[in-house]
Amino acid sequence: MDLIRVKNVEKKYKNGVTAIYDLNLAIEKGSFVFVIGGSGSGKSTFIKLLYREEKPTKGQVIVGGLDVAKLKNKKVYKLRRKLGIVFQDYRLLPKLTVYENVAFALECIGEKKDSIRVKVLKALEDVGLKNKVHEYPDNLSGGEQQRVAIARAIVNDPKLLLCDEPTGNLDPEKSMEIMKVLEDINKSRGTTIIMATHDKEIVNKMKKQVITLKDGHLVKFKQKGTYAE
Amino acid sequence: MKPIRMLGRSVRDAVKSVIRNFSLSLASISCITITLIIVAVAVVASFNVQNFTKAIEKDMTIVVFVDNDAEEKDIENIEDEIKRIANVEKYTFQTKQEVKEMMQQESEVFKTVLDTWTDEESPLKDTFQVKVKNVEKIKKTALKIESIDKVSTVRYGEGMVDKMVKAFSSIEKVTYIIVLGLVLVTVFLIINTIKLTISARRKEIGIMRLVGASNITIKLPFIIEGMILGLFGSIIPVILTTYGYLAFYKHFDGYLYSRLIELIVPEPFIYQTSLIVVGIGILVGMIGSASAVRKYLKI
Numbered sequence: 112m113d114l115i116r117v118k119n120v121e122k123k124y125k126n127g128v129t130a131i132y133d134l135n136l137a138i139e140k141g142s143f144v145f146v147i148g149g150s151g152s153g154k155s156t157f158i159k160l161l162y163r164e165e166k167p168t169k170g171q172v173i174v175g176g177l178d179v180a181k182l183k184n185k186k187v188y189k190l191r192r193k194l195g196i197v198f199q200d201y202r203l204l205p206k207l208t209v210y211e212n213v214a215f216a217l218e219c220i221g222e223k224k225d226s227i228r229v230k231v232l233k234a235l236e237d238v239g240l241k242n243k244v245h246e247y248p249d250n251l252s253g254g255e256q257q258r259v260a261i262a263r264a265i266v267n268d269p270k271l272l273l274c275d276e277p278t279g280n281l282d283p284e285k286s287m288e289i290m291k292v293l294e295d296i297n298k299s300r301g302t303t304i305i306m307a308t309h310d311k312e313i314v315n316k317m318k319k320q321v322i323t324l325k326d327g328h329l330v331k332f333k334q335k336g337t338y339a340e
Numbered sequence: 341m342k343p344i345r346m347l348g349r350s351v352r353d354a355v356k357s358v359i360r361n362f363s364l365s366l367a368s369i370s371c372i373t374i375t376l377i378i379v380a381v382a383v384v385a386s387f388n389v390q391n392f393t394k395a396i397e398k399d400m401t402i403v404v405f406v407d408n409d410a411e412e413k414d415i416e417n418i419e420d421e422i423k424r425i426a427n428v429e430k431y432t433f434q435t436k437q438e439v440k441e442m443m444q445q446e447s448e449v450f451k452t453v454l455d456t457w458t459d460e461e462s463p464l465k466d467t468f469q470v471k472v473k474n475v476e477k478i479k480k481t482a483l484k485i486e487s488i489d490k491v492s493t494v495r496y497g498e499g500m501v502d503k504m505v506k507a508f509s510s511i512e513k514v515t516y517i518i519v520l521g522l523v524l525v526t527v528f529l530i531i532n533t534i535k536l537t538i539s540a541r542r543k544e545i546g547i548m549r550l551v552g553a554s555n556i557t558i559k560l561p562f563i564i565e566g567m568i569l570g571l572f573g574s575i576i577p578v579i580l581t582t583y584g585y586l587a588f589y590k591h592f593d594g595y596l597y598s599r600l601i602e603l604i605v606p607e608p609f610i611y612q613t614s615l616i617v618v619g620i621g622i623l624v625g626m627i628g629s630a631s632a633v634r635k636y637l638k639i
């Protein structure tokens with residue numbers, strides 16, 4: 112079954128730049144998909160269309176049966192609750208501990224305290240940070256901070272996890288640790304993962320589906336793809 | 341949803357940011373305080389004015405003295421004319437004899453004085469007591485009655501009362517303008533306080549949006565912050581009104597201008613006034629924060 116269906120999507124920014132041209136694709140539930148392409152090829156824009164940070168200028172973006180393009184601003188939060196998002200820059204709150212940062216996501220949507228505790232500890236365990244629960248982000252390595260961000264993204268057990276260059280600030284070793292965490296999440300929770308990246312090595316090693324963009328056009332969508340120019 | 345938990349979090353966040361932006365918060369609170377003190381004084385004054393105007397209006401009558409040489413049919417004519425004036429609510433007629441008896445009953449002093457006069461010497465006259473519908477037009481009505489044939493003189497109110505009511509109503513208007521100006525300044529200050537909070541919490545707001553916080557959840561702490569500013573700003577005005585009015589009332593023994601004006605009894609008046617003051621404070625705080633949220637949060 113398809114979790115995501117993108118139909119005839121075009122995205123033209125207000126400054127006149129067209130970042131995506133006539134995009135058509137479908138992504139199955141439970142898949143792990145890389146989005147690759149050169150700088151400015153439209154990877155981030157594609158991700159932003161999926162979590163309704165940007166609206167397409169044409170076409171439909173269907174996520175979990177819902178046309179995200181038609182979603183009113185007021186209702187965007189309903190979509191956000193069904194997906195998790197991870198960025199290159201972690202976006203953690205420095206004044207909150209690891210635990211509090213992850214719990215924050217659930218507090219914001221009104222979860223009960225007891226269930227917050229259970230879910231947060233489970234998520235932190237899944238990313239291998241159970242021993243750093245009471246640390247502050249500034250005392251953690253980049254890789255660890257990114258794992259906190261991933262824990263926060265999956266704490267509400269979303270169907271879909273979007274990652275925009277999650278390893279962009281990390282060395283190859285730490286990057287592979289992150290990839291291991293993501294693969295585990297994909298396998299154990301069945302979470303569909305879409306990850307935009309530059310990193311050839313990661314893509315080649317993981318042997319997942321690959322969407323290749325070039326100047327806003329879809330050039331390839333391969334099962335078990337590699338990073339080919 | 342889960343309103344109580346959400347409210348608890350919002351209040352906590354709001355109190356935190358009031359403390360964090362202490363200097364600007366203090367400026368807003370001070371401005372609200374000054375505004376509310378003036379509002380409180382205006383409210384107290386205006387309720388008191390209303391109260392005594394009503395009291396005066398109740399027994400504001402025109403006394404019409406009839407010429408001594410007026411005959412029966414002249415008096416009938418006067419009565420007909422009075423009846424025809426639109427502003428007249430009702431009237432009573434007393435002959436000089438009735439007036440005399442009434443006064444004699446009223447006090448011993450009057451009685452002895454009145455007894456020394458013969459009918460010719462007596463300054464008393466046949467009188468009409470006329471009640472009007474609209475006190476503001478009492479002067480016009482009195483003049484109309486005075487122009488009736490065989491009416492000697494006309495008295496109404498105290499003159500001073502009339503002027504005082506007018507003076508108070510113009511003071512009231514000036515107060516409204518001052519309060520309005522102060523409210524605008526206050527709202528402006530609150531908008532800037534909340535703007536600061538919003539920008540200090542930009543990152544947090546961004547994350548809240550990402551993880552699916554509803555718009556209300558995001559807005560509520562800021563709205564509550566404004567309301568808390570208003571609440572804090574109303575503390576001093578409430579204390580001042582309560583104790584100030586009590587002291588004022590006690591000092592003047594409940595009356596002003598040698599018992600002409602009766603002040604409103606402090607209880608429950610001061611509580612009602614306090615409630616109004618707190619209400620206005622919170623409302624102004626809410627208006628300020630709501631417009632800041634609309635302007636700077638863009639959701």
Ligand SMILES: Nc1ncnc2c1ncn2[C@@H]1O[C@H](COP(=O)(O)OP(=O)(O)OP(=O)(O)O)[C@@H](O)[C@H]1O
Pocket residue numbers: 124125126128129130148149150151152153154155156157
């Ligand atoms: N908010 C925006 N307003 C205007 N133009 C934008 C905006 N965001 C992106 N663009 C433009 O759209 C195009 C695609 O940008 P996008 O960020 O999607 O590329 P990317 O593949 O993520 O690049 P990178 O690998 O550098 O992150 C670029 O030409 C960019 O300049």
Ligand SMILES: [Mg+2]
Pocket residue numbers: 154155156275
């Ligand atoms: Mg990008």
